[in-house]
Amino acid sequence: MSVYVNAEPSSLTQLGEGQPLPDLDKSFHVLSATLKKGVPYCLKILSTNVKYTGAGDVDGVTMFAFNGGGAVKEKYQQYLNFIRHTNADASHVNDWLNTSGDALEKDDDGDGQNDLSCCMGFKQSGATAVNNTAGLDLITTKAKTDAAFNILQTNRQQVFICKYLEEYETRRPWAGRANACPGFGFIIIETAGPSVLAHEWGHCQGLVHRDSPPGNQNVMHSKTGGSGRWINSAESAAFMPPAK
Numbered sequence: 001m002s003v004y005v006n007a008e009p010s011s012l013t014q015l016g017e018g019q020p021l022p023d024l025d026k027s028f029h030v031l032s033a034t035l036k037k038g039v040p041y042c043l044k045i046l047s048t049n050v051k052y053t054g055a056g057d058v059d060g061v062t063m064f065a066f067n068g069g070g071a072v073k074e075k076y077q078q079y080l081n082f083i084r085h086t087n088a089d090a091s092h093v094n095d096w097l098n099t100s101g102d103a104l105e106k107d108d109d110g111d112g113q114n115d116l117s118c119c120m121g122f123k124q125s126g127a128t129a130v131n132n133t134a135g136l137d138l139i140t141t142k143a144k145t146d147a148a149f150n151i152l153q154t155n156r157q158q159v160f161i162c163k164y165l166e167e168y169e170t171r172r173p174w175a176g177r178a179n180a181c182p183g184f185g186f187i188i189i190e191t192a193g194p195s196v197l198a199h200e201w202g203h204c205q206g207l208v209h210r211d212s213p214p215g216n217q218n219v220m221h222s223k224t225g226g227s228g229r230w231i232n233s234a235e236s237a238a239f240m241p242p243a244k
Contacts, residue, residue: 040077042074042105042117078121080158080201081155082128082158083129083160084161085130085163086131088137088190089163092190096188096196097122099195100198101122103198103219103228104121104236105119105121115231118240119240140164141168148160149184152186154184155185156183159185161189165177183204188200193225195227196226198239202238207238208220209221209222
């Protein structure tokens with residue numbers, strides 16, 4: 001389904017992918033907002049910022065108006081570069097980008113309390129590069145972990161894909177790992193869960209684990225398993241770029 005915005009009285013502009021209401025098939029009239037053609041936006045719909053305009057229907061759908069207050073925001077796209085080990089599979093990259101972006105963008109609990117909406121998504125920059133360093137498909141030691149981070153060249157926008165990753169301190173398997181020093185990229189395994197990419201990117205932005213409320217709903221939960229989708233206000237601010 002599509003979300004449309006009536007940017008001008010005589011034209012409808014279709015939004016890009018990833019808006020928080022992907023199943024909504026409505027036409028909206030936006031007040032005090034200049035929308036750029038072909039640019040994705042996030043729509044925040046609350047009872048306080050939506051009203052019926054009384055205008056005629058467009059394509060059979062009743063028109064509503066947003067009363068500003070940040071109801072319409074241009075969506076920020078974070079670009080990432082991927083490097084896979086020659087023995088690792090990179091076929092899940094698009095799924096990671098889409099599901100991690102979806103987790104950040106949607107208010108999953110529906111009340112803006114435990115989960116907030118962050119108007120951003122992930123995109124791949126260029127084609128996936130290939131690295132054939134011997135032994136880095138199975139990262140099980142500190143030396144191999146350090147070698148993988150060296151490949152990322154202190155660039156937080158780079159992601160190294162391997163077949164298997166182990167926390168060398170405890171010998172536990174991990175789905176991803178960010179460098180202890182924010183600013184480096186991160187490592188992710190080829191079978192990582194849906195929101196592991198968002199979790200590791202959060203570490204690159206300086207975020208730490210947050211294991212409350214109980215359960216593993218949080219993107220930054222230490223044992224999310226790649227299924228966490230909730231973020232709080234501090235995390236939402238960290239995921240977004242600094243204001244210019």
